[in-house]
Amino acid sequence: VRELELIAALEGVLSQAAPPHPRVVRWLGDDAAVVRAAGYAVTSIDSSVDGVHFRVGELSWEEIGHRATASALSDLAAMAARPGEVYLAVGLPAETDPADALALVTGAAQVAGRHGATLAGGDVSRSPVVTVTATVVGWAEDPGQLVGRDGARPGDLVAVTGALGGSGAGLTLLEDPRAADGLSDEQVARLHRRYARPQPRIAAGRLLSAHGATALIDISDGIATDARHLGVAGEVSLVLEAEALPREDGVDAVAAALRTDPRVFAATAGEDYELCVCVPAASRALVQEAWEDRFGSASDALALTWIGRVTETGSGSVPGVTFSDLGDTLSGFEH
């Protein structure tokens, strides 16, 4: 009964804060949501568990809901799908304050709404640990609008959106505030936001798809791992320059506090939810122009940085990723 009351309260919050898109025919309050479909449904499910993917004491409840939902929406960005609906299953300890549960769902609904998605259904259950599972559904009229992991071809160029390492640096600062030495309050706050409130690169993914992207993935495990997925799926090698990887402002200071190579930190810390994309070399100028038209070219605009190229898999080498300027430093991450 307590769960039913909490569900009723959540439904009240959602009805006011985030009314459903007109395509949503039935949402909260029935056995299932009903949504008018487009041609193809693009669906992903992703769980976040307290103590594994985040820690309750380190994030606000809104941030917990935001982060779990954003990381799931990032999979839609990585397919270049148009966001549709989010379904949220929340596991909560019995002692959870209902206001905290409402904040969690509000954070989820807000980031969904910001990227054009409706939080259309959910489930609240008791659990010994806070667990947030988000299923995200996107839509495409034509499967040709979508970009998988497997399309990279020799001769393609490789780019990355935004800057890397910020999320990992933000987490480091939560766990060891001494790593903030030499950083301004503004830099610390920005790194925290990069960890706690990532923004899925929905608009960027759709722009890259519209301009000929051959392969696309979001950076959840670190680009050393995620670019390897593109190489393996496409049976090619991605040859990247670690020095070319764009690093978030403040990452170098945090890496120095950890006595880590900042290039390696940016390539492996993960959870930046930027996109790694492959594009035919002939399309580079077109993509760059479209990017600057959409996102601008000011120093604080979302960046697109060219970081390497795709080659055939050489004799004896396996499909994957190589950093031309790191030698064996990253070999543990490449296999």
Next chain:
Amino acid sequence: VRELELIAALEGVLSQAAPPHPRVVRWLGDDAAVVRAAGYAVTSIDSSVDGVHFRVGELSWEEIGHRATASALSDLAAMAARPGEVYLAVGLPAETDPADALALVTGAAQVAGRHGATLAGGDVSRSPVVTVTATVVGWAEDPGQLVGRDGARPGDLVAVTGALGGSGAGLTLLEDPRAADGLSDEQVARLHRRYARPQPRIAAGRLLSAHGATALIDISDGIATDARHLGVAGEVSLVLEAEALPREDGVDAVAAALRTDPRVFAATAGEDYELCVCVPAASRALVQEAWEDRFGSASDALALTWIGRVTETGSGSVPGVTFSDLGDTLSGFEH
């Protein structure tokens, strides 16, 4: 990395055991699954947590996967939707045997396949407790084929599929084997199956929809609670006879061991995943005939039992459910 290896093993099992339906364009192995849509998507998400919804020691791993998936698919039965895809997020303690994880996913894939659904995607993450979250997607060409909770009208008749109390009795036997006194091994095994391997009433829901059902819900919390949802959503009263509720074979003996009224046990134990349906009185003969054509009328056939009627909400009474032959026995469950 261990999670990546487990995911690869799971993908291998699924590729062999349950190849995807042709409408599934991309499934495992990319950022998201891609599925050719029909007119309307019907979606529900449902979590099962060890120690809350089941106990690891009481069920086999296949049963854990089956039960979590079946309970989610039951929401599609309750909407009369055609099953499409299942997405499974599994949280597992670090010490979980990979063979157990594979058995869990196999159980999920098998019950999905039996009811026409494809296990099309998933997520494996570490968690201190075994957690299975299933998102189920069904399809309908026309929203008029779907049946919500809110359509019951005064004059409708109320029916229930199958028999009630079996799941609760099966759970009781797991927790207190002495409650099996007087039951045959076959009865005990059947009650265990009712708890461990429920079958969503997909075909029944679609038949009832095609023959004029006005309101439909699946019985997860017990018919005393679930029928109340129909009354509240439709702003009517469901007047049921507790004595008319069909009870699973063996339930009376288990209820006697618990010193409980077997009618109350059947109405409140829950998790039978049968359907409670409202039908215009004029359609009863047609529904009955179609039911027997489809499911037969032998004593072991799936039953459809008429258990009450829908009335206007009387002066001073609130929308909901009343048991005409129980007095106040169930009043705690009605509010």
